[in-house]
Amino acid sequence: MQRSPQQVPALLDGPGVDVSDTGELLLGYLEWYREALMRKIxxxxxxxxxxxVAPLGWSPLGLVQHLGWVERRWMRWGFAAxxxxxxPPDGDGAEWSIPADRPTAEVMAAYCAEVTTTNSLLAHAELADKARLGGRFQRSDQAPSLERILFHLLQEYARHVGHLDVARELIDGQTGE
Known part of the structure; x- marks a missing residue:
C-alpha cells in the first residue's frame, strides 16, 4: 500500500538517524528536549x-524553574557531589511557583545557568563514571553511573515537555512539536 505524502511519518526527532553511539544519543536527546521546552513556551x-494553568495548578515558567532544580539535583548535587x-527551602510548592517579584528573565537565567553547568560537567565525564560521594549519594552502592543519571534526566524532560504540550493547548490551543 502506498502512502500519500501527508501520511508519511515525520523524520525522527533528536539526533540524526545515523547516530548510534549511546553517549551521543543521550546528549543529543537531552539537548533536543531542552530545545523543545523552549519551543513550547x-x-x-x-x-x-x-x-x-487550570486545572494543572502550575505555570509554564514554574515548569522551567522545576527543570532547573532537577538539573541541579541530579548533576551538581548528585553526579558532582x-x-x-x-x-528550595520552602518545599516542593516553591519549586513550581514563581513569586510575583521574581522577574521572568531571572528564572530563565537560573535555568540556563544550570544547563550550562550540566554541559560543563558532561564535557569532562564518561558515561560509565559513577556519581561522586558526599552529595546526593553517601555510599558507593547508592551512586549511579552518569549514563543512569542521564536516562533519568531524559525521562524528566520527556514527561514534563509532554505536560507542557497539554498546558499550551489549554492556554491557547497551540499543539505540535
Missing amino acids: SGLTDERLRTP EDVLAY
Whole structure:
C-alpha cells in the first residue's frame, strides 16, 4: 500500500538517524528536549508564562524553574557531589511557583545557568563514571553511573515537555512539536 505524502511519518526527532553511539544519543536527546521546552513556551506573553494553568495548578515558567532544580539535583548535587542547595527551602510548592517579584528573565537565567553547568560537567565525564560521594549519594552502592543519571534526566524532560504540550493547548490551543 502506498502512502500519500501527508501520511508519511515525520523524520525522527533528536539526533540524526545515523547516530548510534549511546553517549551521543543521550546528549543529543537531552539537548533536543531542552530545545523543545523552549519551543513550547515561545510566543507566550509574560502573563501567560507566569499564570498557573487550570486545572494543572502550575505555570509554564514554574515548569522551567522545576527543570532547573532537577538539573541541579541530579548533576551538581548528585553526579558532582557539589555542596549546593538541592531543594528550595520552602518545599516542593516553591519549586513550581514563581513569586510575583521574581522577574521572568531571572528564572530563565537560573535555568540556563544550570544547563550550562550540566554541559560543563558532561564535557569532562564518561558515561560509565559513577556519581561522586558526599552529595546526593553517601555510599558507593547508592551512586549511579552518569549514563543512569542521564536516562533519568531524559525521562524528566520527556514527561514534563509532554505536560507542557497539554498546558499550551489549554492556554491557547497551540499543539505540535
